Structures are given as structure tokens and as C-alpha cells.
Amino acid sequence: METVVLKVDPERPDEDSLRYAADVLKRGGLVAFPTETVYGLGALISKREAVKRIFEVKGRPLDNPLIVHVSSVSMFLELVDSPPEDVVRLVERFWPGPLTVVWWKRSLVPDEVTAGLSKVAVRSPAHLVALKLIELSGEAIAAPSANRSGKPSPTRAEHVVSDLYGLIDVVVDAGETIHGLESTIVDLTASPPRLLRPGALPIEEVEKALGVRLEIPHYARGHGEAEVALSPGMKYKHYAPEAELVVVEADDYSAKLADVVAKVRVLASRAKEGRRRVAVLCSSETRDEYLDLGVEVLDLGSRQHLFTVAKRLFATLRELDAKGIDYAVAEGFEERGLGLAIMNRLRKASGGAVVRV
Numbered sequence: 574m575e576t577v578v579l580k581v582d583p584e585r586p587d588e589d590s591l592r593y594a595a596d597v598l599k600r601g602g603l604v605a606f607p608t609e610t611v612y613g614l615g616a617l618i619s620k621r622e623a624v625k626r627i628f629e630v631k632g633r634p635l636d637n638p639l640i641v642h643v644s645s646v647s648m649f650l651e652l653v654d655s656p657p658e659d660v661v662r663l664v665e666r667f668w669p670g671p672l673t674v675v676w677w678k679r680s681l682v683p684d685e686v687t688a689g690l691s692k693v694a695v696r697s698p699a700h701l702v703a704l705k706l707i708e709l710s711g712e713a714i715a716a717p718s719a720n721r722s723g724k725p726s727p728t729r730a731e732h733v734v735s736d737l738y739g740l741i742d743v744v745v746d747a748g749e750t751i752h753g754l755e756s757t758i759v760d761l762t763a764s765p766p767r768l769l770r771p772g773a774l775p776i777e778e779v780e781k782a783l784g785v786r787l788e789i790p791h792y793a794r795g796h797g798e799a800e801v802a803l804s805p806g807m808k809y810k811h812y813a814p815e816a817e818l819v820v821v822e823a824d825d826y827s828a829k830l831a832d833v834v835a836k837v838r839v840l841a842s843r844a845k846e847g848r849r850r851v852a853v854l855c856s857s858e859t860r861d862e863y864l865d866l867g868v869e870v871l872d873l874g875s876r877q878h879l880f881t882v883a884k885r886l887f888a889t890l891r892e893l894d895a896k897g898i899d900y901a902v903a904e905g906f907e908e909r910g911l912g913l914a915i916m917n918r919l920r921k922a923s924g925g926a927v928v929r930v
């Protein structure tokens with residue numbers, strides 16, 4: 574299959590291009606499109622065969638449900654079974670934006686989308702291209718991240734092309750995504766509401782809006798595996814580069830940053846002696862500490878601006894592969910605000926290879 578790549582301006586996308594992409598969706602095709610978080614691989618929810626093909630082309634396990642993307646709160650209300658006032662208020666507060674809510678589905682949402690579950694995950698993306706595509710299609714779009722299963726999520730159209738070229742119909746290319754990290758997923762049917770995946774919307778904001786603390790299971794921090802019944806999809810290895818990745822963590826990064834650096838240096842030097850191609854993933858504050866090692870030093874950004882670190886993380890993980898790195902050591906980050914999502918992704922990318930100082 575020829576994959577058509579359509580370049581559009583993220584702020585003023587060409588109407589004809591989006592109409593073309595919407596027509597492909599209406600005919601049961603697969604379209605990768607940008608959202609404010611990462612690129613998604615979309616099919617209309619009513620096109621069951623197309624939804625099944627999403628699993629095939631991604632190599633996605635069949636028990637891992639998809640997020641449904643809507644362009645308005647009223648579209649959400651058509652898909653879910655009478656959510657209470659506080660659920661509606663929450664989505665009105667954060668949509669369009671990087672918050673995905675899980676609620677009981679109506680029969681309108683096919684089982685293929687939810688992998689047979691009675692709950693559906695829904696969000697409204699804060700990206701003009703995504704919103705217009707949903708509107709022109711006249712229907713909600715089921716879309717996981719547009720990467721091969723297990724790879725880092727795509728933050729640029731080039732990443733989608735590299736993973737899925739020839740397997741999907743269209744890639745709408747609107748350049749780099751804004752957050753570079755997926756949405757925050759909260760199961761609102763649980764009491765207290767349960768964080769299924771930390772993401773681009775810090776949970777502190779969700780907790781403030783709801784007036785309750787979320788339950789944060791260990792897998793939401795990137796440790797171990799989830800019970801399939803509670804959180805499908807959280808049990809698989811994710812975001813993994815080809816390189817072996819080790820994360821060096823501390824319980825207090827202001828007090829122990831020097832210890833973290835020392836440990837990263839030891840691990841990186843030892844690997845280099847073993848003649849491996851080695852990289853260090855670090856913060857701007859510490860990058861100079863590694864320059865003498867003769868390894869690749871990849872600066873994710875400042876510890877004071879975790880937005881930048883989050884934004885660069887997936888692209889940097891992909892860069893490891895592009896550079897042929899076979900061993901990488903990453904500094905950990907404080908688990909507050911976006912740090913919670915950053916550490917979830919790093920721990921998962923490392924397959925649990927975590928060293929504490």
C-alpha cells in the first residue's frame with residue numbers, strides 16, 4: 574500500500590487535505606493525525622474492520638483497548654452511559670486537552686474499540702487538525718498512539734512514517750506535537766478515581782478540580798504490571814528503544830543529585846570499557862559532568878522546566894536507535910507534576926532496570 578503523506582499547517586490546516594483524510598476514514602481507511610500529545614492512528618469507531626486493522630498494523634495485543642477521540646462534550650455524552658455531574662464538569666474544565674476519562678460505554682461504542690470491556694476511554698484533543706478531522710468525519714475517532722506496539726510514541730510525522738509506512742492510508746503531517754507525552758488517563762468509575770496512566774496533564778490539577786486525591790496504583794508509576802481487569806494495556810513493555818536502558822533514581826534530587834551523577838558516570842564508563850556504544854540521558858544542570866567520558870550525552874532539558882524534558886523524551890529514545898546506541902543510562906527526575914509521567918515512561922522504557930542511590 575502507498576501511504577499518502579499530507580503536510581498541513583498546524584494553525585491553519587488546508588481544508589482540502591483534511592477533507593481528503595476524512596473521506597479515507599469514512600471509507601474505512603486508517604489515518605495517522607497529530608494531537609497536542611502524540612500522533613494517533615485513527616479509524617472511525619463504527620468501522621469495525623478498520624478498528625481491527627489498527628491492532629494488526631501496530632502489532633497491538635488484542636486485549637488493549639483504544640482511546641476514542643471526540644470534538645465536543647456533547648459527542649462524549651452520546652458515547653457514555655449517563656455520567657454524573659462531576660464527570661461532566663471535569664471534562665468541561667479540561668477539554669479540549671490531554672485528559673482521558675474512562676466511563677461506562679453505551680452500545681454505540683463497538684466491542685472492537687474497547688477490547689470487549691464495558692467501559693470506554695474518551696478524550697477531546699487540543700489540536701486544530703485533530704478537531705477538524707473529527708468534525709469533517711462526522712464521527713468519533715478511535716486512535717491509539719501511531720507507533721508500532723512497544724516503540725516510543727511518535728511526536729513527529731517522521732516517526733509514524735518510520736514505523737507504519739506502507740501499512741496505513743494517510744499520515745497528516747503538522748510537524749512536532751506540543752506535549753510530546755500522551756494524555757493522563759483517569760478511571761472515574763472507581764472510588765476514589767484511579768489514575769491509569771500519568772500524562773501531559775499533571776494529576777495535581779485533576780485532584781484540585783475533583784476535590785479528591787486519586788488512587789495511584791504502582792503500575793501508574795511505571796513499576797511492575799497491572800491487573801488486566803483493572804487497567805488493560807498497562808502490563809506490556811512500552812516505549813522501549815533497542816538499546817539496553819538503565820535509570821538511576823534518588824528519593825530526593827536536590828540533596829542527592831551529585832550521587833545520581835556519580836552512579837551514572839560509573840555505569841556509563843563501565844559499559845564503555847566493555848566496548849559498547851554508550852549514551853547518557855541527563856538534565857541541562859548536569860550535562861557538563863559527562864563530557865569527559867567520551868560517550869553520547871543527550872540533554873533532555875532543565876529540571877526546572879519538566880515540560881521540555883517531557884517533550885523531548887520520546888524523540889530522544891528514538892534517537893538512541895538512530896545513533897546505534899546499545900547501552901544508555903538515564904538520570905531520574907522528581908516525581909512531581911510532569912515528573913510522574915516522565916518517570917513512568919523511563920521506568921517502562923527500561924523494562925524495570927532501575928538503580929537507586
Ligand code: TXA
Nearest residue numbers: 610612613638639640692693694717718755756805806
Ligand atoms: O495522548 C494520548 O492519549 C494518545 C493520543 C493519540 O490521543 N493516545 C494514546 O493511546 O496514548 P494508546 O492506545 O497508546 O494508549 C491508550 C491507553 C492504553 O494503555 C489502554 O490500555 C488505555 O488507554 N485504555 C483505553 N481504553 C481503556 C478502557 N476502556 N479502560 C481502561 N484503559 C483503557
Ligand code: MG
Nearest residue numbers: 717718719726
Ligand atoms: Mg501507545
